[in-house]
Amino acid sequence: MxxxxxxxxxxxxxxxxxxxxxxxxxxxxxxxxxxxxxxxxxxxxxxxxxxxxxxxxxxxxxxxxxxxxxxxxxxxxxxxxxxxxxxxxxxxxxxxxxxxxxxxxxxxxxxxxxxxxxxxxxxxxxxxxxxxxxxxxxxxxxxxxxxxxVTERMVLEQTLVQRSNEASLLYNALAATKDYINKIITSMADALIVTTVDGQIKTINKATEDLFGYERTELIDEHISKIINDNRLWYNPNQRFAMPGKLFKDIEVVCRSKEGSEIVVSFSGAAINTELNLSQELVYVGRDVTARKEAENVLEFARREAELASQAKSTFLANMSHEIRTPMHALLGMTGLLLETDLNDEQRDFVETIRISGDALLSLINEILDLSKLEAGQMELESNDFDLIACVEEVVEMLAPTAHAKGLEISSLLPPHLPRLLRGDKMRLRQIITNLVGNGIKFTDAGEVTVEVTLVEQSATTAGICLAVTDTGIGMSPEDQQKLFQAFSQADASTTRKYGGTGLGLAICKQLVSLMGGEIGVESEVERGSRFWVKIPFALSVTSEQSQTIPRDLAGKRLLVVDDNATARRVVRELASSWGMVVAEAANPDAAVEVLSAPGERGRRWDVLLVDGDLGLMDGIVWGGKLLAGMAREAAPGGTISVLKTNRLEDVKRAIESGFTTYLVKPLKQSKLLEAICAVIHPPEIPTNQTTPDVTPPPPTASELPANPDPLLPKLRILLADDNMVNQKVALKQLERLGYQADVVANGAEVLQRLDKVAYDIILMDCQMPIIDGYEATREIRRRYQPSRGDSGGQPPVSAPTRPVVIAMTASAMKEDEQKCFAAGMDDYLSKPVRKEQLQAILTFWGNRLVEG
The missing domain is CATH 3.30.450.20 (PAS domain)
Incomplete structure (x- = not known):
């Protein structure tokens, strides 16, 4: 083989x-x-x-x-x-x-x-x-x-083939990645520069050539300082970004192009390790921000211009406010004094017209100032404890005469369960309510204006309040509603419009509500009236709320309210029911008679009868008097209350003479209603020699007051500092009517001279005066009346004489003006025009403090 x-x-x-x-x-x-x-x-x-x-x-x-x-x-x-x-x-x-x-x-x-x-x-x-x-x-x-x-050989061959294939795939992937990265770098809009740590340029992209105007061959192997002459952007051992992985971001550098023009470039970059960390390179990415910087410079210039304009506007408004308030002080002050003199009806009507017009002008000035502060972001809200119910009732009571003069009903619906003590800016809330209620009255010719407050939500520390003002006025179309809450905008802006106004009120309300963290809105239909609502969150007061004391024996007592206005009846019904009383209602005299003579009422008496003095076509006082006169003594109500629109003496006398036990004045206040009901259910004992109830007349006018109306009024030594002779005259007359006398000076230098001779208790200090203004004079007064430190021999400090109370009385009415007064050392602040009541209140307060001290 x-x-x-x-x-x-x-x-x-x-x-x-x-x-x-x-x-x-x-x-x-x-x-x-x-x-x-x-x-x-x-x-x-x-x-x-x-x-x-x-x-x-x-x-x-x-x-x-x-x-x-x-x-x-x-x-x-x-x-x-x-x-x-x-x-x-x-x-x-x-x-x-x-x-x-x-x-x-x-x-x-x-x-x-x-x-x-x-x-x-x-x-x-x-x-x-x-x-x-x-x-x-x-x-x-x-x-x-x-x-x-041949297994070993085949496995080895297969492994070699597999590794060869993998190497081929990896090579192809690397080639594709390199090509991909090159495409990205080439297409980048930002300049890309790679250098050695010494700053030698190794790589750039097309955007770098376009940005700086150099060809690639002109920059490769050159130092980066050729295009970026800023030491922050190349290797420095003390800089963190030279460490691998550390970045520097958005460093703006002014560079020069090949042509010599300046370019602002924002650079970011990092240090990277290459060739198995054997060497380090720096990568820069730059973006041309020249246009952006120019735009920023334009915006910054515009911002500064706007700030200067805003400041100039504020200064102008402050100056205008001061200049307008100075004659307004004289106008309203003299008008108020004139109304206290003996005038015939025609003269009094003329003076009242002047006073009303002056008040309207002052309100307009205040609105313009408020809008200016809001637009400039200078409005600051206060945070103090206040009584919500009292705040609403005060505004409604203040505006009630205007509503009654137009024949309108005005009411406030304040549920008894409302939290009373809140924390916030009471004055701004009053301003919002006043504006909304005032608008409701202005745009309503017949019917009513109602203020309703409801509790939206409540937590342990906060309460969300919804305040709605509803009227039966002209209403608005949806198109007109879109114009609201914008400055100087009205639903009817024509020159022939029936209702005047600047259109500032609602714009101010909206911004105030926004500052308070709330929202405002409106619901309205043409000829169907409007409902403006405001939702504002408030903090609950940390002071424990004292609940109103309700006599226990009111529970079960029977009250009949006779009023042709459903809202007025609802106010009484909700309050009296919360006190435990049984309430019946009658919209007219016939309905009232039916209630009083209803089957089952024989032998039962109503404890309280509350009758509106104006029952539409019938005089409520006359009807009530006839009703009481015709009823048997055992069937007559236990107590009768007449509700009047005013407290004029003749109306009060008519009610009492007609047989009513007492009277109330609309709009009804919770506390007054409770007092009246308790008074008629438990009447005070009447002396035997008194056959008819006395009628308390209204307080006398200021013209009827003696020189010193209050024998307990402290005798104060007052110095008035004002450079305007008319303002001096107004202030002196007001002080005289209040029972005070004062000396007068025209500037701060004279104030200091007078203090060397007379120990004044109170100085009424104007702020803007020649020679030495009120601020500097106050600072000098503070300095003079500081206690002496004694001598170096260890003597105790010598007590200074009592420093006079300095009260600013100025036409500078901005918030910052008030703060400036207190910063100068003044003790209190009054803005012109000053009403006599304000002056009386502040003098009484400080007079009592001086007596107590």
Missing amino acids: KAPAFAIGAAEQFIESNHQRHQDYFHCNYLYDATRMKPLLKKILAPRRIEYLEVSEKFIIQDTSDGVQRFADAGQKVRHGKDVRASFPELVGVEDILLEVLQGDQPAFELKGIARYSDHNSPLYFDLYAIDDEDEDTGKKKLMIFFED
């Missing part, structure tokens, strides 16, 4: 090393001695993991090596006499080639990389090699098929 070359080589190597003396014999004869060759061949091939088969020309297995089975197909045994193709299906289809080899027409046949996957984790790979051979005894041809285990 003939062996393949690798088998012959292996055999020769084996013989040379172990049987050198038999080499020539074996080499010449081993191919022809099959009996002696097979054991030796097996020993030679086994270490090289080579196995073999002898196959006849019919492909029948005649002989095998010991380990050939492991190369067979799964589940097929390699046995003598079995067709070799059953164990090695790879030979199927190549029989013709094998026969050619067997016949010597072809030297050999081989198949490489045959795989067996009996164990998928460790597949077997082998090469198949077939040659012809001849049996020396029989002379028959046969095939020798050799199997070499």
Whole structure:
């Protein structure tokens, strides 16, 4: 038999090393001695993991090596006499080639990389090699098929191929990434510059060329200072951004282009490590912000101009306010004094018209000042404790005469469960209510204006209040409602409009409500009236609220209210019911008579009868008097109250003479209603010699008062400082009517001179005066009246004489003016025009303080 070359080589190597003396014999004869060759061949091939088969020309297995089975197909045994193709299906289809080899027409046949996957984790790979051979005894041809285990080689080749593929993919990915990054860098609108840590430019993009006007070749390998001359932007060992990963952001630098023009560039960047951290580079990204800086400069200039304009506007308004208030002080002051003199009806009407017009002008000035403060963001809200119910009732009571003069009903619906003590800016809340109620009265010709307060929500520390003002006036269309809450805007802005006004009130209300953290809105229909509502959150007062004392014996008492206005009846019903009373209502006299004479009422008396003095077409006082006169004593109500629109003496006398026990004045206040009901249920004892109830006349006018109306009024030494002679005259007359006398000076220097001679108790100090103004004079007074520190010999301080109380009385009415007065050391503040009542209140307060001190 003939062996393949690798088998012959292996055999020769084996013989040379172990049987050198038999080499020539074996080499010449081993191919022809099959009996002696097979054991030796097996020993030679086994270490090289080579196995073999002898196959006849019919492909029948005649002989095998010991380990050939492991190369067979799964589940097929390699046995003598079995067709070799059953164990090695790879030979199927190549029989013709094998026969050619067997016949010597072809030297050999081989198949490489045959795989067996009996164990998928460790597949077997082998090469198949077939040659012809001849049996020396029989002379028959046969095939020798050799199997070499090449698993290690195949795995290595596959690994190498896989690594080669991976390397190829990685290379392609890197190439694609590089191309992608290059495209991004090229398309960047921002300039990109990469330098060494020493500032040598390594890379730039197209945007850098466009920004600075240089070609790429002009910048590569140049120092970055060629385009960026700022030490903040290149390597400095003390700068954090030179550390890898640290950034510097938005550093604005003024650079120069190739042409020499200045460019403002905002740079950001970082230090990066390259080449396996063996070197460091700096990356800069710059954006041209020249246009933005120019715009910012324009905006900054505009802002400064706006601030200067706003300041000039505020100064102008303050000056105008001061200049207008100075004659207004004289106008309203003299008007008030004139009304206290004896005037005929026509004269009094003229003076009242002047006073009303003056008040309207003063209100307009205040609105303009408020709007100016709000628009300038200078409005500051105060935070003080106040009584919500008293605040609303005071405004309604103040505006009631205007409403009654137009024949309107005006009421306030204040549920008893409302939290009374809140914390906030009472004066601004009054301003909002006054404006809304005033508008309701102005735009209503018939019907009523109602103020209703409800509790929206409440927590342990806060309360959300909704205040609504409803009228039965002209109403508004949706288009007109869009114009509201804008300054100088009205629903009817025509020159022929019926209702005047500046249109500032609602704009001020809206901004005040916003400052308070609330919201304002309106609901209206043409000819159906309007409802303005305001929702404002308030903090609850930390002061414990003192609940109103309700007599226990009111529970079960019977009250009949007769009023043609449903809202007025509702006010009484809700309050009296909360006190435990049984309330019945009548909208007219006939309904009242039906209630009084209803079946089941015989023998029962109403404890209180409350009758409106104006019952539409009937005089309520006259009707009530006739009713009481016609009722039997045992059937008459226990107490009767007449509700009047004014407290004019003639109306009060008519009510009392008609048989009413007492009277109330609309709009009804909770406390007054409770007092009246308690008074008629438990009347005070009347002396036996008094046959008719007394009527308390209204207080006398100021013209009827004696020189010193109050014998207990403290005698005060007053100094008036004002450079305006008219204002001096007004103040002196007001002081005289209040029972005081005063000395007068025209400037602060004269104030200081007078204080050297007279120990004044109170100084009424104007602020803007020549030579020395009121502020400087006050500071000097403070300095003069400081206690002495004593001498160096250890003497105790010497007490200074009592310092006079300094009260600012100025036409400077801005909030900052008031603060400036207190900062100068003044003790109190009055803004002109000063009403006599204000002056009286402040003098009484400080006079009592001086007496107590």
